[in-house]
Amino acid sequence: MKQILSISGYLAVKEVWRNRGRFLLVSLVIALITLLVLFIAALGEGLGNGNREYISKLDAQLIVYQAKSDYLIAASRLGSDRLEEIRGVDGVADAGKFGAASAALILPGDEDALKVALLGVEPGHTGEPQVVEGQQLGSDDANEAIIDRSTALRTGLVPGDTITVRVTQGTEFEFFELRVAGATTGQQYSLQPSIFVPFDTWDRIRPKSAAEVAIPNPVANVILVRLEDAKQVEEVRQRISAEANDVEIATLKEAIQALPGYSAQQSTLNTQGGFTLFIGILVIGGFFQIQILQKVAQIGVLKAIGTANPLVAIASVIQIVVVTVIGVAIGGLLAFLFSLTFPPTVPIVFNGTTSALAIVALLLIGPLGGMVSILYAVRIEPLKALGLSS
Amino acid sequence: MTTYALETKSVVKTYQSDSGVIQAVDDVSLKVGAGEFVALVGPSGSGKTTMLSILAALLQPTSGQILLDGQDLASMSDVDRVTMRREKIGFTFQANNLVPYLTAVENVELMLRLNKKLDKVGKLRARELLARLGLGERLHNLPGQMSGGQQQRVAIARALIHNPSLVLADEPTASLDTERAYQVVETFAGLIHEQGRAGIMVTHDLRMCEFVDRVLSMQDGKLVRIYTGKEEIMELVKGGRH
Numbered sequence: 001m002k003q004i005l006s007i008s009g010y011l012a013v014k015e016v017w018r019n020r021g022r023f024l025l026v027s028l029v030i031a032l033i034t035l036l037v038l039f040i041a042a043l044g045e046g047l048g049n050g051n052r053e054y055i056s057k058l059d060a061q062l063i064v065y066q067a068k069s070d071y072l073i074a075a076s077r078l079g080s081d082r083l084e085e086i087r088g089v090d091g092v093a094d095a096g097k098f099g100a101a102s103a104a105l106i107l108p109g110d111e112d113a114l115k116v117a118l119l120g121v122e123p124g125h126t127g128e129p130q131v132v133e134g135q136q137l138g139s140d141d142a143n144e145a146i147i148d149r150s151t152a153l154r155t156g157l158v159p160g161d162t163i164t165v166r167v168t169q170g171t172e173f174e175f176f177e178l179r180v181a182g183a184t185t186g187q188q189y190s191l192q193p194s195i196f197v198p199f200d201t202w203d204r205i206r207p208k209s210a211a212e213v214a215i216p217n218p219v220a221n222v223i224l225v226r227l228e229d230a231k232q233v234e235e236v237r238q239r240i241s242a243e244a245n246d247v248e249i250a251t252l253k254e255a256i257q258a259l260p261g262y263s264a265q266q267s268t269l270n271t272q273g274g275f276t277l278f279i280g281i282l283v284i285g286g287f288f289q290i291q292i293l294q295k296v297a298q299i300g301v302l303k304a305i306g307t308a309n310p311l312v313a314i315a316s317v318i319q320i321v322v323v324t325v326i327g328v329a330i331g332g333l334l335a336f337l338f339s340l341t342f343p344p345t346v347p348i349v350f351n352g353t354t355s356a357l358a359i360v361a362l363l364l365i366g367p368l369g370g371m372v373s374i375l376y377a378v379r380i381e382p383l384k385a386l387g388l389s390s
Numbered sequence: 391m392t393t394y395a396l397e398t399k400s401v402v403k404t405y406q407s408d409s410g411v412i413q414a415v416d417d418v419s420l421k422v423g424a425g426e427f428v429a430l431v432g433p434s435g436s437g438k439t440t441m442l443s444i445l446a447a448l449l450q451p452t453s454g455q456i457l458l459d460g461q462d463l464a465s466m467s468d469v470d471r472v473t474m475r476r477e478k479i480g481f482t483f484q485a486n487n488l489v490p491y492l493t494a495v496e497n498v499e500l501m502l503r504l505n506k507k508l509d510k511v512g513k514l515r516a517r518e519l520l521a522r523l524g525l526g527e528r529l530h531n532l533p534g535q536m537s538g539g540q541q542q543r544v545a546i547a548r549a550l551i552h553n554p555s556l557v558l559a560d561e562p563t564a565s566l567d568t569e570r571a572y573q574v575v576e577t578f579a580g581l582i583h584e585q586g587r588a589g590i591m592v593t594h595d596l597r598m599c600e601f602v603d604r605v606l607s608m609q610d611g612k613l614v615r616i617y618t619g620k621e622e623i624m625e626l627v628k629g630g631r632h
């Protein structure tokens with residue numbers, strides 16, 4: 001076996017090296033496909049991440065929605081009485097109200113206000129992001145905010161600065177001044193830069209419908225639940241639905257899938273990536289098939305002088321693998337270099353696992369595409385190949 | 391009783407075609423001893439290439455036996471036939487002889503490589519053999535950088551390097567000028583005699599028979615005449631082209 005590998009490796013490498021121009025061209029095609037696939041994956045990751053980041057990083061296992069809200073955060077309304085019920089359920093370690101709204105940041109010297117997600121969380125409870133700089137939120141109604149890194153990057157804000165938040169109330173603009181208490185990282189919400197404020201502050205400044213204005217008690221969108229034992233998700237979920245009225249409960253995974261546009265976006269990008277891989281298989285397959293047709297005579301010679309079939313097949317496989325690996329390596333390097341030039345506002349994230357998966361898939365396109373040509377090579381008859389039989 | 395390196399018994403090869411059955415090789419029995427160089431001649435279509443392909447274990451006969459060092463090529467498995475081609479047979483074809491992405495010396499060494507015999511001595515022998523065939527300056531040329539005749543000589547070196555029992559050559563002089571042709575066949579014959587191989591060369595050029603020990607003449611698939619002895623052969627040679 002070692003012998004076969006060394007001879008077929010020798011033949012494969014010699015052939016690639018002596019025809020390096022042609023093989024490099026194929027490697028470059030593979031490199032471009034790699035670049036495309038990696039970027040589609042990174043875009044999928046970036047968009048998906050921007051959408052789900054806050055929720056996926058929550059220190060919570062369950063999200064409680066108003067019944068029949070179809071796990072849509074914006075459609076769900078839960079009052080403080082629900083919070084008390086849920087906090088009382090066995091196995092619940094903590095629960096926090098969460099509210100999401102849209103607002104704009106007025107930046108000095110900048111014409112356009114920056115659209116942000118204005119998120120209400122309970123200081124000290126589940127849902128409040130950990131700051132990496134500055135301080136956590138103070139009290140329930142402090143005029144403070146934690147800003148996400150993506151917000152900080154776009155605005156240059158640092159803890160201690162004062163920001164002006166603009167909210168559309170009916171047809172009027174309302175303005176609020178908040179002090180930046182701290183900055184957190186990787187907490188985008190709904191593809192928007194996010195700012196987190198204490199829940200009561202949130203309820204005070206968020207845009208409200210006429211009906212909502214009349215309600216005295218603050219109303220949250222959903223309640224985030226942290227369990228005592230993260231493994232007991234099913235049990236606690238059943239207990240909550242038994243003890244709290246008019247709610248539906250999602251795991252984080254279910255909640256993410258239900259984010260507006262999330263599944264559709266991800267499946268679109270996955271399909272695109274899949275198609276690109278498929279086209280890659282066809283391109284590589286086509287190339288190696290054409291090349292094998294041109295190589296009939298030389299493979300005939302090899303077989304005539306006593307080269308066994310497995311050796312011929314393995315040489316073809318090695319060749320395809322070499323060309324594919326070089327192509328994927330070049331493509332990966334290009335993708336990496338390009339990624340350095342993208343501004344933070346472009347939602348492209350090279351995630352280790354996703355990129356690794358994409359690379360494995362890319363490394364498979366060569367052998368998959370070349371399969372037919374290998375079968376063809378194995379079936380070449382030396383006598384016919386040499387034109388000795390008419 | 392002498393044992394022969396190669397012995398065929400009643401070899402028959404028939405082809406089915408639209409116009410009926412063609413007897414490409416018809417009941418051919420022959421013997422070639424070690425160290426003997428034999429020419430196979432005959433008009434076009436007489437079955438020379440077919441016979442040679444059968445001897446090279448590239449083609450299965452319809453019936454008959456081909457004993458190479460006592461082993462019957464006709465009755466062995468495909469895998470064993472591949473092994474025989476690699477270990478016991480050397481072959482030069484009419485065209486497309488060499489692996490295009492290997493240099494002259496690499497092509498010759500390949501034969502040793504396949505037989506797991508590529509060592510220092512083997513490498514040296516490959517270079518010596520090529521030098522002897524007049525290719526000392528062309529060791530590192532790719533086939534595409536050599537003339538047809540040079541390629542043909544590389545193929546001869548490759549056919550001999552692994553010490554096969556049987557060396558087969560189909561028209562080795564087809565692409566050479568007369569001067570070169572003589573030179574190459576003479577060297578070829580010398581090597582076969584020296585190393586004790588059984589050699590068979592198909593040729594259209596009867597002048598090349600000057601260097602062989604016997605001439606087998608085929609017609610319509612049959613072995614019709616055998617020329618033995620210097621005188622008989624020289625008569626044939628003087629008769630000119632077939």
Ligand SMILES: Nc1ncnc2c1ncn2[C@@H]1O[C@H](COP(=O)(O)OP(=O)(O)OP(=O)(O)O)[C@@H](O)[C@H]1O
Nearest residue numbers: 389390405412414433434435436437438439440441
């Ligand atoms: N694969 C095949 N199918 C059918 N007939 C064939 C096949 N190969 C050879 N023949 C026939 O067998 C006969 C002998 O052919 P072969 O090629 O052995 O002749 P040859 O002596 O080598 O001729 P040339 O001197 O022209 O090379 C011819 O009549 C040829 O048409």
Ligand SMILES: [Mg+2]
Nearest residue numbers: 438439440560
């Ligand atoms: Mg012929």
